[in-house]
Amino acid sequence: MKKTFSIMAVVLFAAAFATAQQPAKKLKVFISVDMEGISGLINWDETSQGGPDYPLFRRLMTEEANAAIAGALDAGATEIVVRDAHDSARNILPDELREEARLIREWNGPLSMMEGIDTTFDAVVFIGNHARAGTPNAVLKHTMSLSLFDVILNGVRLPEAAWNAAIAGYFDVPVVFLSGDSAVCKQIQEIIGPIETAAVKDGMGPAASMIHPRKAREMIKKGVAAGLRNLKAYKPYKPSAPYKLEIVFTDENLARRASLIPGVDRTGERSVAFNSGDFMEIIKYFRLARL
Numbered sequence: 575m576k577k578t579f580s581i582m583a584v585v586l587f588a589a590a591f592a593t594a595q596q597p598a599k600k601l602k603v604f605i606s607v608d609m610e611g612i613s614g615l616i617n618w619d620e621t622s623q624g625g626p627d628y629p630l631f632r633r634l635m636t637e638e639a640n641a642a643i644a645g646a647l648d649a650g651a652t653e654i655v656v657r658d659a660h661d662s663a664r665n666i667l668p669d670e671l672r673e674e675a676r677l678i679r680e681w682n683g684p685l686s687m688m689e690g691i692d693t694t695f696d697a698v699v700f701i702g703n704h705a706r707a708g709t710p711n712a713v714l715k716h717t718m719s720l721s722l723f724d725v726i727l728n729g730v731r732l733p734e735a736a737w738n739a740a741i742a743g744y745f746d747v748p749v750v751f752l753s754g755d756s757a758v759c760k761q762i763q764e765i766i767g768p769i770e771t772a773a774v775k776d777g778m779g780p781a782a783s784m785i786h787p788r789k790a791r792e793m794i795k796k797g798v799a800a801g802l803r804n805l806k807a808y809k810p811y812k813p814s815a816p817y818k819l820e821i822v823f824t825d826e827n828l829a830r831r832a833s834l835i836p837g838v839d840r841t842g843e844r845s846v847a848f849n850s851g852d853f854m855e856i857i858k859y860f861r862l863a864r865l
């Protein structure tokens with residue numbers, strides 16, 4: 575009996591020592607935050623600097639980013655980067671964002687809403703998203719800008735979130751969570767497969783039925799934590815080479831201008847196409863063509 579106890583004590587001590595020696599497992603999370611899919615928001619005016627209710631909605635946007643950070647920390651995140659990815663890219667209130675995260679503001683290069691992502695990240699989270707242009711019963715639907723009608727990659731019509739998922743996929747990082755209206759939650763999963771989502775509003779034509787922002791934040795926190803805890807289940811979204819990117823503009827003049835870029839084919843009155851075996855070329859082309 576005594577001998578058994580001694581052996582058990584040694585085993586337990588060894589196990590405790592081994593646990594203490596293990597470095598914390600790295601979990602680096604990239605959170606890209608758009609605004610149209612924030613809970614409570616319904617009108618362009620509310621997303622634009624100068625709009626009378628913009629101060630309220632930029633605070634709610636900041637709070638949804640904070641809910642995602644809280645969920646990431648619950649799941650053991652060791653490093654968190656938040657990308658402000660709407661309009662001016664200067665919406666999130668820096669002093670109200672949780673201090674565990676770094677914040678990327680303003681626009682820079684071709685990665686756009688994903689600026690700052692690289693292969694050192696383990697997971698991507700999307701907050702405040704919206705469906706692609708032309709989607710019925712979707713809140714503030716558009717694709718990147720109001721001058722694009724369609725962005726089609728290898729024959730698949732993409733919402734912004736799927737384009738951003740493909741950028742993350744280029745760096746081998748999977749998307750684990752998306753929040754926004756119910757239309758974009760459905761749309762993203764049809765393209766990249768099942769992920770955790772929080773549908774914070776249902777579009778009703780130009781109107782919407784909303785859940786309370788506090789409830790939305792609770793769903794975001796839980797969903798982000800669940801996605802990160804189940805990280806191994808998600809694969810990076812990597813469309814296969816060779817790549818064909820087609821852009822349909824709302825205006826013929828924009829298609830004409832984009833077709834001036836070497837290597838671009840004019841495929842219709844309002845459309846152009848670009849082919850490459852290198853996805854980074856496709857990313858750069860898209861950034862240039864929609865300027």
Ligand SMILES: [Zn+2]
Pocket residue numbers: 608609610659660661
């Ligand atoms: Zn936006």
